Amino acid sequence: MSGFDDPKEKETILEEYFELLRFPSVGADPARLKNCVDCAMWLKKWLSPQGFAVELMQAPKMLGTPPVVFAERRGSEGAPTILFYGHYDVQPEDPLDAWETPPFEPTLKDDGRVYCRGAQDDKGQFFAFLCGMRNFLESGPETIPTIKIVLEGQEESGSAALTALAPEIKDRLRADVLLVCDTGAAAEMRPAIMAGLRGVSHINIRLDAATHDLHSGEHGGIAPNPAQGIAELVASLHNPDGSIAVRGFCDRVTPPTDEERAAAEAAAVSPEEYEKITGVAPVGGEEGFTLTERNSFRPTIEVNGIHTGYGGPGAKTVIPASAIARLSMRLVPDQIPADAMAAIERHLRQHTPRGMRLSIEERTDGAAGFRLPLASPVFRLAASVLKEMDPRGAVYQWDGASIPVVSTLKTCSGAAPLIVGFGQPEDRIHAPNESYGLHQFERAMEWARRILGALA
């Protein structure tokens, strides 16, 4: 018996899992740095007894950022090397008042799900994998792969430290397979192998006009209005048909092969199913592409937030002095992140409304998207392990989301990525009331046990 079959072990695992979740490790928020460091130290303490040499690493010139946990456990002579990647940082918890339970107090409800920020993304998923790995190591296998673990604290905000660090520690990262547990299974928990991910980059912009908020009567019709300006600027990014209006942004978009397209469509969610999950019809994005194409094979520019002026009850008749917007882009092969960002920036400058000053408050060029060859040996092995776990077998997916640093780790480690996760849409990652089902947690543990055995 191992994992959740043993009530005592289940209790231990849940206790540990809840401890891990209680750290409000919002990596993007400098005010939460201490919480991130505490979380990293907790992980070091957890890994050491499993025979890992653990280091908390800091990228040069990035001392004020969450540390990277690097752990290594030498395996049997001649066995392959596994590099496992996860992230212990989580998304900010706002809007606070939409949470039914406190965002950093894990709550196991009667529906068999644990509610907490990070319950799934990625604390729940990587920790379930690590618990399965512990089962595997404790089961006394004949051969054990060398296991390297990288857990970072900035995935949700661009992985700056690990991206800078990875080329420096290239030799220590070297591995045969790069395992990642930070993605979703297909509909109804059918196993899924991630055959591609979109890249991501982000840019935070600001428009300024007057030195202070102005009375909208005294100044209306004269003063440039940044609230109107930001609306016009953001609206200018798309054409009426939903396509991207930024010149040059889509120049190097490579369409999928017929095989990729067919495999993706076979695993596609139906519009009805989508609406049931999200409460909205899947009518966003570009006209002339299928739902799967728009999500897996087309780039996007999304507005993640706009804030300017008054938002309270009643009226405040003000012309705001400034406005901010948060934008993020999803990139597909073979878009070059720096070129795509340059195209956006050029567009924003050209479309800055009269009388306003544009500033780029922050930006990351981010990571490229990638697609992996379906016929690789690692994929064949994974497919047969997943078929043992679920008679339906695995599907291939090209996720719309991104784990930007995977591109970097892929290059620096020389390893073949094997990205298998057990998320489901009802987990509501990045949103209030994020959760992870115990059945999903168990699946991830089982996957770890089995794939480590198969790779040994």
Add this chain to the structure above:
Amino acid sequence: MSGFDDPKEKETILEEYFELLRFPSVGADPARLKNCVDCAMWLKKWLSPQGFAVELMQAPKMLGTPPVVFAERRGSEGAPTILFYGHYDVQPEDPLDAWETPPFEPTLKDDGRVYCRGAQDDKGQFFAFLCGMRNFLESGPETIPTIKIVLEGQEESGSAALTALAPEIKDRLRADVLLVCDTGAAAEMRPAIMAGLRGVSHINIRLDAATHDLHSGEHGGIAPNPAQGIAELVASLHNPDGSIAVRGFCDRVTPPTDEERAAAEAAAVSPEEYEKITGVAPVGGEEGFTLTERNSFRPTIEVNGIHTGYGGPGAKTVIPASAIARLSMRLVPDQIPADAMAAIERHLRQHTPRGMRLSIEERTDGAAGFRLPLASPVFRLAASVLKEMDPRGAVYQWDGASIPVVSTLKTCSGAAPLIVGFGQPEDRIHAPNESYGLHQFERAMEWARRILGALA
């Protein structure tokens, strides 16, 4: 000696003024109702010793709103009746962190200005007038006009209670002259008589899509994005040349007469002066109209605020579930407020992006704009009084701002409006660090003393 010439009286007046300013009487905020009631009671206590019968009035069916202070003091037999209007409510104080002193702690600085929310708009202006009135009454004049005073607590949010109440108490409001002290003097404190005001209405809108915030990778290209939607919707309100794109909105705009236009242009602020005051060039509004025309004689649709999604540091890659915008409109003769609002609402519904639900969270049809005949006896009298106060004499102005309830009071009282105030652009009303100079306060006192004498 009276007013600020007498050091002891100056001390008393400043003490009273500061007491009045300390009430955080934000009429739009239900949480501040108690503060508004306290402020109204303070005003009752202040007015009673001057011989006024004072009542706190509540409009029928509006019990949870700030009361209207109504005061009346019978004058000499046969003397005319003055109706004085002011408002004791103030704008919300946000953004809090932009204030250099606490927003509700009046601070007299070395520059001779009192810093506080409401220091000018309208507590400072109406209270200075009332202090001048007290001087006048205490000076033992031979004839005294009958004085009626209306001080309301909802001017900044649409004057709902007074608008409902005024027709009910029509007979008690009846007067010959309607005095208002809630506007600005011209450049360099040259006296100004308000010959017109724009009307105002507002509408608070909301767009909803998914039931919860969505991950912008998982859902990007599929889910409708209300942050993008609100930008498109707001941008659709104007044409690229800055003119209003809402069909029907400008149908009944009456241009100024040649005399009005000439008088307005004579008192116009220069673009250089404007930029010095606000930090921004006056390049907002419609192409093809002068600065004065755009501010005084053209209607506007202004965006007062947009809030949606993430606004913090770093990136939060989310597709927000909803977005809000706050819009207000300035109306000119002969636009009909209800028709203008209907045009806006029709436009918003027609332009609601696919997959999103529009709700009107709140709206006021508001008040019409008006222009007064320049050749009236009241204007001639006021001009001669102001010429005594300042050898440069008065200019006529058509303010871009609004005191919506003045239209209502004008109709219900049958009085000729005489709107003279002493605001200056550096007062920064509606913005952080609002202030009022003591020299302005003194001017308003002097105006009250003289005009009440002249009208008696």
